[in-house]
Amino acid sequence: MQRDFSNAINQKIWNTPLQPGIAYHMMVWTKLFTIYTIDHEEWLRCLKPITGAKHKETNACLPGTRIWLLNELCVALAGKANIVWIWGAMGTGKSTIASSVAMMLGPSLGGSFFFRKGFPGQEDLKNLIPTICVQLAKACHPFGFLLVEAMKSTLMQAHPQSVREQFNNLLLGPLEQLKAQKVKMPVYVLVIDGMEECQGSWKDAASMLCSLPLVAPWLKVFIADTTFTPSVVRDTSLVVSNFSIDEQDEESKRQDILFYLNHWTSRYGDLGMFYPSEQDQQILCNNSSGVFLWITTLLRYISSRDSPKSSLKTLLESYASKHQSQNSEDLIFSLYTFILISHNGEYSGEVLQTLLGTFLVASKYMHL
DSSP states (O other): HHHHHHHHHHHHEEEESOOOOHHHHHHHHHHHHHHHHHHHHHHHHHHHOOHHHHHHHHGOOOSSSSHHHHHHHHHHHTTTOOOOEEEEEESSSSSHHHHHHHHHHGGGEEEEEEEOSSSTTTTTOOOOOOOOHHHHHHHOHHHHHHHHHHHHHOOOOOSSSSHHIIIIIIHHHHHHHHHHOOOOOEEEEEEEOGGSSSSHHHHHHHHHHHTHHHHHEEEEEEEESSOGGGGOOOTSSOOOEEEEEESOOHHHHHHHHHHHHHHHHHHTTTTOOOOOHHHHEEEEEEHHHHHHHHHHHHHHHHHTTTSSSHHHHHHHHHHHHTTTTTOOHHHHHHHHHHHHHHHHOSSSSHHHHHHHHHHHHHHHTEEE
């Protein structure tokens, strides 16, 4: 189904025959880009983009899950929306959905940046603009040519001091030149995930990004975060579509969780590893409350134990009396608490570090 969505969105955005004016401009800019490719790449490297911040195919939704939501996002991006914003509680799969959207866009993806605490470069807001500018330059040759020319004219080989300066010099300036030259452009989309986790004033940065369609109507912005913040969209003429993951019906959430559990079973059962029985899968699904992070962490935990079945039994017994009425943050907090308390030194340092790192990210959204 995801392939169908990908084909649909690319047919809508890219596979529609280009008008003569657009085709001519793109041909001219492509030739200029080819001539200056070597010099172009050298200048782009000066911006020091964070390569690890791009979306990863391995982090996308499993085929067959999130079908309704991905379809709705596809329709919004292919429609009149300038900004598409998906939001929901921690652990509900926003980053996974954002990765799927980036994949679905294909050549219409202008750039992506996934903020992650504890990962070098991916938690600093000052890396956002240079990184997406490099990606957009490689996807959109007219923008790339003007970006390099702007850098040359100001001898700007290093990051400007502020995010506002980066935005004005690296992104807004070249886009304003494209607008002044009346270059007709196909649609591109910037995908940004987890801005609330960054170091810096994320609302100001989000507001800057959301203003881009005013200068470049062909450039759309997709944001995935824990909350929807309409105040950052300061121009009422922009069309904003927002989707709450929490509003997905409970039966759809349940089916997605069961699909994931079945995938785990088919993948690891054939390798002779432990996997939950069908009855256990139903219990886990009921306890998860639709929180994917709870399921993925639990499966990793029990599969790493010397006695996975007994570990699963102990964990489920501990949840039997208290998982009801827990929201997603409390649910995840309870799981991490159980894991840390039950740890008796048999974990490798890498596994424990990963669990602690995830816990620290989660703690940002919890009232301890």
